[in-house]
Amino acid sequence: MSSPAATTSQPEVDREIGAGLRRLRRERSLSLVDLAARTHLSIGFLSQIERGKSSPTLRALVTMADALGVGLADLFPATGVTGDQTATIVRSAARSQLQLWRSGIRKQLLTAHSAGSKLSLYIVEMEPGASTGDELYTHDGEEAGLVMSGAMVLTVESESWTLQEGDSFRFLSSRPHRFANAAEGETRVLWVACL
Numbered sequence: 001m002s003s004p005a006a007t008t009s010q011p012e013v014d015r016e017i018g019a020g021l022r023r024l025r026r027e028r029s030l031s032l033v034d035l036a037a038r039t040h041l042s043i044g045f046l047s048q049i050e051r052g053k054s055s056p057t058l059r060a061l062v063t064m065a066d067a068l069g070v071g072l073a074d075l076f077p078a079t080g081v082t083g084d085q086t087a088t089i090v091r092s093a094a095r096s097q098l099q100l101w102r103s104g105i106r107k108q109l110l111t112a113h114s115a116g117s118k119l120s121l122y123i124v125e126m127e128p129g130a131s132t133g134d135e136l137y138t139h140d141g142e143e144a145g146l147v148m149s150g151a152m153v154l155t156v157e158s159e160s161w162t163l164q165e166g167d168s169f170r171f172l173s174s175r176p177h178r179f180a181n182a183a184e185g186e187t188r189v190l191w192v193a194c195l
Helices: 010-027 031-037 043-050 057-069
Strands: 096-100 107-108 119-126 142-149 151-156 159-164 168-172 177-181 187-194
Touching: 010 043, 010 057, 010 107, 031 057, 043 119, 057 096, 142 151, 151 168
Parallel strands: none
Antiparallel strands: 096 107, 107 119, 119 187, 142 168, 142 187, 151 159, 151 177
């Protein structure tokens, strides 16, 4: 991977994500007890994430983002590239990346991050065997995507589909869902999220 974040070590990624979550929680004057009540995640688990001692799943991150009133893009570690709120383009070398290394999922943010923006475009890369986990999860918004390479299994409520290269999808994020790589190699999906 040529993304700047791709060279960051796994423990460092966890520390960056945890520090960002702690900052957002404190900005909202929430205690760990408050956040645990909003997310239904244990205080201990939240504390370990904030200290970089545990790697959150995508499901946990989305749940925390919802509870903090932010989009998933707000949880991406900074790339060191600064821009203004009216930024129109993102150069490939300046993309923020969220690496969920324990689950084998990486998300590259393709759109300029802007406070209050409801639309985010990502490239989701899934290693062989990668998934969001066995449990279905929900959050605010709507999602759509296009499988660019590989194959993925998408489950929404009680239905599951295997999507191949060129197949696309759209669903309300409030419907319980999960996804997994269905290919022997890596799968890449162009993913749109609107909160």
